[in-house]
Amino acid sequence: MRRKLLSVMLAATMVVGLTGCGSGSKDSGSSTTSKGDSSAEGKVVNIYTWNEEFIDRYKAYAQDLEKKHGVKVQFVTVANENNAYQDNLDNALKEQASASDDEKVDVFLMEADYASKYTKSDYTLDVVNDIGLTEDDLKDQYQYTKDVVTVDGKLKAVTWQATPGMFVYRRSAAKKILGTDDPKKVQKQLSDWDKFDAVAQKAKEKGYAMLSGYDDSYRVFSSHVSAPWVGGDDGKTIIIDDNIWKWVEQTKNYTDKGYNNKTTLWSDDWSADQGPGAKVFGYFYSTWGIDFTLKNNAKGGEKFPDKVGSGDFGDFATCYGPSGFYWGGTWIAAANGTDNIPFIKDLMLRLTCDADTMKKISKDTLDFTNNQPAMEAYAKSDYKSDFLGGQNNFELYAEIAPTIDMSNISDYDQGLNEAFQNAFHDYFEGKVDKDTALQNFYKAAKEKYPSLHEPEKD
Amino acid sequence: MSKTTTKHKKVSYAKWGYIFLIPFFLVYAVFSFIPMITTFYYSFFERYLDGLEEIGPTFVGFDNYITLFQNPDLLKYAANTVIMWVLGFLPQIIISLLFAAWFTNNRLKLKSGFFKIVIYMPNLIMASAFSMLFFALFANAGPINNILLKLGIIKESYHFLNTTAGTRGIVALMNFLMWFGNTTILLMSGMMGIDPALFEAAEVDGATPFQVFSRITMPLLKPIFVYVLVTSLIGGLQMFDVPQILTNGKGTPNRTSMTLIMYLNNHLFSENYGMAGAISVLLFIVTSLLSLFVFKSLMAQRK
Numbered sequence: 001m002r003r004k005l006l007s008v009m010l011a012a013t014m015v016v017g018l019t020g021c022g023s024g025s026k027d028s029g030s031s032t033t034s035k036g037d038s039s040a041e042g043k044v045v046n047i048y049t050w051n052e053e054f055i056d057r058y059k060a061y062a063q064d065l066e067k068k069h070g071v072k073v074q075f076v077t078v079a080n081e082n083n084a085y086q087d088n089l090d091n092a093l094k095e096q097a098s099a100s101d102d103e104k105v106d107v108f109l110m111e112a113d114y115a116s117k118y119t120k121s122d123y124t125l126d127v128v129n130d131i132g133l134t135e136d137d138l139k140d141q142y143q144y145t146k147d148v149v150t151v152d153g154k155l156k157a158v159t160w161q162a163t164p165g166m167f168v169y170r171r172s173a174a175k176k177i178l179g180t181d182d183p184k185k186v187q188k189q190l191s192d193w194d195k196f197d198a199v200a201q202k203a204k205e206k207g208y209a210m211l212s213g214y215d216d217s218y219r220v221f222s223s224h225v226s227a228p229w230v231g232g233d234d235g236k237t238i239i240i241d242d243n244i245w246k247w248v249e250q251t252k253n254y255t256d257k258g259y260n261n262k263t264t265l266w267s268d269d270w271s272a273d274q275g276p277g278a279k280v281f282g283y284f285y286s287t288w289g290i291d292f293t294l295k296n297n298a299k300g301g302e303k304f305p306d307k308v309g310s311g312d313f314g315d316f317a318t319c320y321g322p323s324g325f326y327w328g329g330t331w332i333a334a335a336n337g338t339d340n341i342p343f344i345k346d347l348m349l350r351l352t353c354d355a356d357t358m359k360k361i362s363k364d365t366l367d368f369t370n371n372q373p374a375m376e377a378y379a380k381s382d383y384k385s386d387f388l389g390g391q392n393n394f395e396l397y398a399e400i401a402p403t404i405d406m407s408n409i410s411d412y413d414q415g416l417n418e419a420f421q422n423a424f425h426d427y428f429e430g431k432v433d434k435d436t437a438l439q440n441f442y443k444a445a446k447e448k449y450p451s452l453h454e455p456e457k458d
Numbered sequence: 459m460s461k462t463t464t465k466h467k468k469v470s471y472a473k474w475g476y477i478f479l480i481p482f483f484l485v486y487a488v489f490s491f492i493p494m495i496t497t498f499y500y501s502f503f504e505r506y507l508d509g510l511e512e513i514g515p516t517f518v519g520f521d522n523y524i525t526l527f528q529n530p531d532l533l534k535y536a537a538n539t540v541i542m543w544v545l546g547f548l549p550q551i552i553i554s555l556l557f558a559a560w561f562t563n564n565r566l567k568l569k570s571g572f573f574k575i576v577i578y579m580p581n582l583i584m585a586s587a588f589s590m591l592f593f594a595l596f597a598n599a600g601p602i603n604n605i606l607l608k609l610g611i612i613k614e615s616y617h618f619l620n621t622t623a624g625t626r627g628i629v630a631l632m633n634f635l636m637w638f639g640n641t642t643i644l645l646m647s648g649m650m651g652i653d654p655a656l657f658e659a660a661e662v663d664g665a666t667p668f669q670v671f672s673r674i675t676m677p678l679l680k681p682i683f684v685y686v687l688v689t690s691l692i693g694g695l696q697m698f699d700v701p702q703i704l705t706n707g708k709g710t711p712n713r714t715s716m717t718l719i720m721y722l723n724n725h726l727f728s729e730n731y732g733m734a735g736a737i738s739v740l741l742f743i744v745t746s747l748l749s750l751f752v753f754k755s756l757m758a759q760r761k
Contacts, residue, residue: 082707083727090510117509262598262617269599411509415727422708429620431711440713443531447724450733451508 042101042339045073048092048108050085052077053292054330057160060364061357062350069343081266083415083448086114093123096337106338107347110157110331112148112406113414118333119149119156120411125334126154131345133158137353140371148406149331157331158352160361161288162370164400165219167321168290169282170312171389177203177281183391187319193250196322200259203281212273212280213263214251214428215421220284221247222417223325228410229417230452237455238416238445240438248424248434255428264425276300276311286327287368287397290318295366295387307386314389324400368397375401412449419444494742501735506728514732522736531713532721536744538626538709539717542701543694545630550638551686557638558645559671564657570646577639585636589703592632596624619705622714629701629715636700637693641686648682649675684756688749695745698723 049055055075066073078088092105110118118124127133138146138155142162149157167190171181177199178189190196200210211217225241232239254260261280263270273280274297285294294316296302304310332352334344350357358369362378366385369375379398384390410416423441426432432440442454501522505514526532557577561570580588596602596618603615618624652675660670676683698719701709707723709716718741725734 087727090507093510121510123510268594268597272599422710426620426711429617429711431620431622436712443713444708444724447721448727449508450506450725450728450730451513 041069041071041342042104042106043071044102045071045106045340045343046076046102046104047073048076048078048085048089048105050078050080050109050111053288054109054332057351057361057367058347061361062347065343065346065350069340069346071340071343080111080414081418086117086414093335096123096335101339104337104339105335106340107344108333108335110333111414112163112326112329112331112409113417114411115149115157115331116151116409117411119151123336124156125336125338125341126156127158127334127348128155131334131341131348133345133348133353137349140355140373141352142370142372142401142404144402144404144406145329145331145370148409149333157333158348158370159329159331160351160358160367160370161329162368162375162397162401162404163286163288163326163329164368164397164404165223165284165286165325165327166318166396166400167282168285168294168316168318170280171315171317172312173203173206173208173279173281174317177206177208181317181389183317183319183396186317187321190319190321193322197253199281200254200257204257204259207279209261209273209280210259210282211254212261212270212283213265213267214255214260214425215265216260216284217250218247218265218417218421219286219327220321220323220325221250223327223404224323225408228408230410230412232455236452238442238452239455240420244420248427251424251428262429265421271297274298284321284325284327286325286329287366288328288330290316290387290393291366298387313387316388317391318388318393318396320396320400324403326404326406362394366393368394368401372402412452415448416445419448497735497738499735500731501739503732503735505732506730508728518732522732523740526733526736526740534713535716535718535721538714539695539697539719542626542629542633542715542717543691543697545626546633546637547690547694549630550634550641550690553634554638554641554645557642558649559675561642562646562649564654574639574643574646577642579639580635581637581640583636585699586703588632588636589700592628593619593704596628620711622711625701625705625710625715629697629704632700632704633694633697637690641690644682644686645679648679651682652678680756684753687756688752691748691752692745695741695748 047054047058055077058073063073076088076092078085089105089108092099096104108118125131128135128138138158141158145159145162146155149155149159169186174181174186178186180186189199196210203210221243222241224243226243227239227241229241230236230238251260255262261269261273263273271293272278274283274294276298283294295306295313298312298316299306300311304313306313308314332348334341334348338344352358352370355371355374358371359374359378361367362369362375363383366387375394375398378394379392381392381394383392383394385393420441423444424437426440427434427437445452446454500515502517502519503515504518504521505512505516507513557573560566561568561573594600598615598617598619602618603612606612607615616624618628656674656678657670660674665673696719697717701715701717702720702723705715707720709720718737722734722737722741725737
């Protein structure tokens with residue numbers, strides 16, 4: 001009920017917002033005139049998403065396509081948590097055949113955590129054969145961004161970003177704790193987990209928490225699992241990888257020793273720990289997170305300008321950390337049954353293949369766009385990020401991106417990652433023992449995915 | 459001639475009575491009765507989504523119920539629900555009785571209009587908004603923690619929502635705040651329906667206020683009191699919105715604030731209509747039995 005209400009409300013505000021913006025440009029007139037040359041094209045493009053990230057990119061770099069094709073884009077935004085976004089999208093996709101042309105899902109966005117669920121299905125169109133992008137258009141994209149959404153040789157989605165993860169630290173804290181804020185020297189002291197633990201101890205002595213909370217290092221470990229979440233003989237057994245257990249062990253240790261502030265991912269106190277003056281040494285973040293989340297938190301809010309003086313803007317730097325990882329990434333998929341293929345083709349070309357636009361996105365924001373030659377050129381340039389205190393962040397991004405391996409993702413990652421983290425929060429808080437937390441995880445997992453089961457006890 | 463006219467009139471009145479009842483029964487049938495029957499029906503099927511794939515529906519007889527009863531957590535969730543309801547209901551009924559007795563007392567002559575509005579207010583706020591408010595208030599870095607830290611009562615922020623007592627207590631407090639106004643007004647209307655002559659007679663006989671309350675008010679209030687109890691019990695067993703939003707649907711910590719309906723709701727992520735249906739049916743039976751029991755046991759003494 002709440003989900004539905006929220007989605008309807010959000011959809012309504014989106015529609016109002018968009019029509020409000022568009023009314024000035026009189027696009028109703030242009031749509032009738034352009035009807036002749038693109039008669040096959042529907043008038044409304046429905047794009048399903050879970051936050052503002054894509055909407056921001058679209059408005060800044062691709063909104064002019066609406067005029068060209070005489071279409072109106074409507075965003076349907078539903079939050080990701082508790083599978084709400086997927087549930088809503090699934091229902092919409094199932095109605096696809098019977099929905100009227102203007103109600104159909106045309107484009108939807110997916111995260112790595114559940115992309116395979118859709119790429120395997122017939123609900124997504126083949127980017128090359130159905131939409132019409134050529135191999136040549138796609139050649140500059142990072143290979144892993146294509147591998148992860150390729151099923152039986154068919155590329156089912158494209159993305160404008162690559163999402164290598166790294167350790168982002170506060171320069172002011174590094175000076176106090178390590179006596180230097182130079183990324184190379186800091187990296188030397190953080191290059192493996194033992195050293196990382198030693199720095200955490202030092203940070204504590206200086207009154208800093210090493211990490212903000214329980215979930216901060218989760219993705220660093222989960223990026224290196226040796227097998228997908230679900231497997232076994234029947235392909236339906238939940239398997240907890242050793243690397244996931246390492247996260248449990250480390251986080252429990254950090255919590256007991258007071259190396260973190262006991263926050264949980266996306267909570268208000270987690271955001272506050274990234275805010276101005278917070279006593280936290282650093283954060284594991286991926287490219288989009290630095291731009292989309294950390295920057296706004298560090299400034300003290302979205303409303304402050306992007307310059308030194310807004311909160312802690314400029315007091316950050318990135319280093320490789322103990323281990324490279326990936327986190328997130330947003331793929332654009334075309335829904336089967338769409339009547340806006342020409343528009344979608346242009347949209348995909350513009351955001352994921354057009355080097356000029358992608359360079360511009362990377363320059364304007366800190367986003368690491370999916371264009372290997374352009375990004376490697378940036379890495380060698382004298383580009384300086386003001387937010388990162390003059391560091392050229394692309395150097396590090398370009399180093400990690402080619403090493404990303406997403407081959408161990410499964411259809412169930414979103415729900416299982418979320419359930420696992422939640423179940424073990426009780427353990428870190430000291431409310432339950434490890435085994436109870438594990439049983440609670442299995443319970444939540446089986447409620448979310450009734451077809452899955454825990455491994456047989458031996 | 460006159461005989462037939464009267465007969466005709468009678469028939470026509472009755473007919474209009476039924477016609478006026480049609481809209482209610484129609485709405486009831488479409489929105490309550492048919493869904494209820496289909497819930498019973500679906501509870502005998504295996505049907506859920508595995509990714510985008512639909513499994514079933516396959517008839518499995520009582521399998522869903524067997525799985526449900528084999529799950530030791532079912533009792534735990536039932537206990538959670540009852541504990542949180544009782545924690546909220548006890549203070550609610552005591553305060554409401556007290557307020558209702560004061561507001562209707564002829565000698566105190568309190569002007570109750572203003573208070574009635576104020577105490578009813580929390581019920582006008584949506585439960586979800588109210589939960590969000592309390593979630594923010596009791597957050598680890600929220601105002602309550604800040605006040606306690608500033609006053610020096612605690613040294614480190616207290617994680618209210620990570621403790622069983624804290625979470626259950628906040629849920630109970632919210633349910634109390636939301637519903638005591640409603641209960642007070644119901645009880646007041648019951649008390650005002652009692653013949654004032656009885657109170658006056660008691661006073662003349664020299665009864666103390668407590669005697670008046672226990673010997674006259676309470677026995678005569680019983681029908682309304684039972685109504686309040688039964689509706690609150692049903693509402694309590696179906697507790698969902700407050701703990702759901704307060705704990706983000708997780709019933710943290712260690713599932714100790716997971717209510718039966720929250721458990722049901724968990725099955726809807728995968729549209730597991732069979733299991734969810736089985737829980738609904740079970741809850742329906744339990745609620746009916748409990749309500750019947752309360753009703754019978756309290757009303758029996760009247761005879």
